[in-house]
Amino acid sequence: VKKKINWDETYPCRIMPDGKIRAVGCALAMQGSGIAGLDTASARINLNDDGTYALLIGATDMGTGCDTILAQMAAEILDCEFEDILVHAADTDISPYDKGSYASSTTYVTGNAVVRAATDLKDQILAAAARQLSVTSGRTVAAEDLVLGPKDVTGSGENSDLTISLAAVGNFATISSNQSLTAQATFSSKTSPPPLMAGAAEIEYDPLTGVVKVLRYAAGVDCGTVINPNLARVQTEGALVQAIGMTLYEIVAYTDRGQPQSNSFLQYKIPSRMDVPEMSVEFFSSYEESGPFGAKSIGEMVINTPAPAIANAIANACGARMRTLPILPEHILRETGVLKD
Template identity: 35%
Template sequence: TLTTGSVDIGGQRAALAMQFAETMGLPYEAINSLVGDTDTIGFTGNTGGSRTTFATGWAAYQAANDVRRQLEERAAKIWGVNVEDVNYDQADATIKGPDGNVFTFKELARRLPGSGGNIQGRADVVSTNVGKVGACYGAHIADVEVDRETGKVKVVRYTAIQDVGTAIHPAYVEGQIEGGAVQGIGMALNEEYVYNEDGRMVNASFLDYRMPVANDLPSMETILVEVPNPGHPFGVRGVGEVPIVPPLGAISNAIYDAVGIRVRDLPASPTRLLAELMEQKN
C-alpha cells in the first residue's frame, strides 16, 4: 500500500503508484494507492503548481528505497548474515544474499510478522534531496475561421506540442494538456468579467459567463515531446499549467493571419471583433 498526502484531483494516485512500483520492480497493479488525511500521514502541501507528480513522486521514490533497505535488513536478520551482503534486485523484485539465499518479495513479506513485524517506508520532500524542477515548454498552433458578418471566431483545428519530460501516464498527460488548452481557448474567445458602474459583476452565471462546451471545441491533436528532466529520478516535469497560456497568443495570431486585425484586448468576442472589422472596412 502506498499512502500519500497529496489530494488526487485527477491521475495523481496512478502516477505516484507507477513511480513507486518502478522503483520496487513490482507490477503497477500490485500497488494499492491511497490518499491519507492529516491524521494518517501528517500535513502535505497543496496539490497545485504542477508539482504533485514531480515532488510527491520524489517522495514515493525515496519511500520505495526505504522499503528496499528495510527488506535487506530483515533478510539479513533471518539468514544471520551481514546486511552488506544482501541486495534487493529491482529487476525481479528479489532479495539476494550469500550462499545462494534468495527471497522473492512475497516470500519475505510473509516472513515479516514473525521476524520483527511489518515494515513501513517513509519519505517526504522536505528532507528529501529534491532535484531541480525541470522547466516545461510548449508550442500551440490554432487554425481559425472568422465570420466577417458577425465577428464570430471558430477554432477549426488545434495542435498542442509540449515537452513533458517523461510522460509517466501518457493518457493522463494528454488529457491535462487538452484540458488546459480548452481553458485557454475560452479565455481567448469568450470568458470575461463584466461589471456595471457600481462595480457589480453582471455575468455571474454560467448562462452569461460564456465558457466553451463540447460543441464549441475543435479537433485537437496533442504531441508529447519527452525530454527527461535530469533533476528527477524518472525525468518528470510538471505539465499542468503550461497549456493554459499559449492559446491566447496562438488564436490572436491566427485571427490576425485570417483578417489582418491585431486583437489587443482579449477575449476576442464577436462584439469586440466585429467593431474592429467595421473600422477596418471603413
C-alpha cells in the same frame, strides 16, 4: 506542430468561397516545475503484513491523476504490481507534509519524495529479508545478494535457492520484531526545470459578424519523461479546451453597482462539445536529470499557448491585434473599424 496544422498551405490566411477567412497562428510557452526553493513535499510508504504497500502523500488529486502516477513511481522502484500500491492521500490526520497541489509541482516535487521513500523502503526490505534468510538457512546472507520481486525476495548467485515472501517479511517485521518497515522522505528543489510547449491554431473568421471558430489545434509538449501517456494526453486536451473558452467565450461582467451579471451558464458561456476543435497532441520527451524518472511538470503549461496562438491567427486573418481576453466578436469588429462606438 507546423506539419500537423498544415502551416505552409494556410499561412497567413485563405479566403474561402463563402467569404470567411481561415488563418493560422502559433505560440511558444514554458512554465516551471514547482517553485524553486519553496515547494516541499513528503511521502511515506509502508510494507503491509500481507505483502502490499501503503503510500501516504499530502498532495491532492484534483483530477490530474497524481495518485496514479505517484503509485506508478513507487511500483517501479519496488518492482511490484501497480495494484499492490494502496494510496492514502490528503488526509490531514495521517498524511505527511506537502505544500499542496499547485504550481505544477506534484509530479516533480512529490514524485521525487516518493522515489526517495520507496528506495529507502526497498533497502529496508532487503536488509530484513537477509536477516530472516540467514536464520532459516544457516548461512550468512547479505542484502546485496537478494533481489526484490513483485511478491517475494529471492537470492542470487550462491543463494539462488533462497526465497521468502513479502508477506512473511512484512508479517515478521510487524508482529515478531515490533518494528514495521516504513520509510519517509522529503524533497525540495533549488531549481524548477521548465516544461516546453508549441501550439498552433487554425481558425475560421467571419468578417461580417466577427465570429471566430477554432477549427484545429496542434500541440507539441516536452514535459520530460511522460510517466502516464494517457493521463498526460487528456490533461493536455482538457487544458486546451479550457484555454479556448478563456480566450473566446468566458467573461465576467458586473453592473454599475458591482452586481455580477454572469451569474449562470446562460450568461457565462463555456465551450460545448460543438466548440471543441480537432486536436493533435504529440509528446517530445526529453530527460530531466533532476526529475523522478526524468519527468518535469505538465499541469499549467498546457493552458498557456491557445490564447496567443488564436490571437495571432486573428491578426493574420483581419489585421486586428487583440491584447485582452476574452476576444469577443464586437471587440474584433471595433478593432477593424467595422463597428463604431
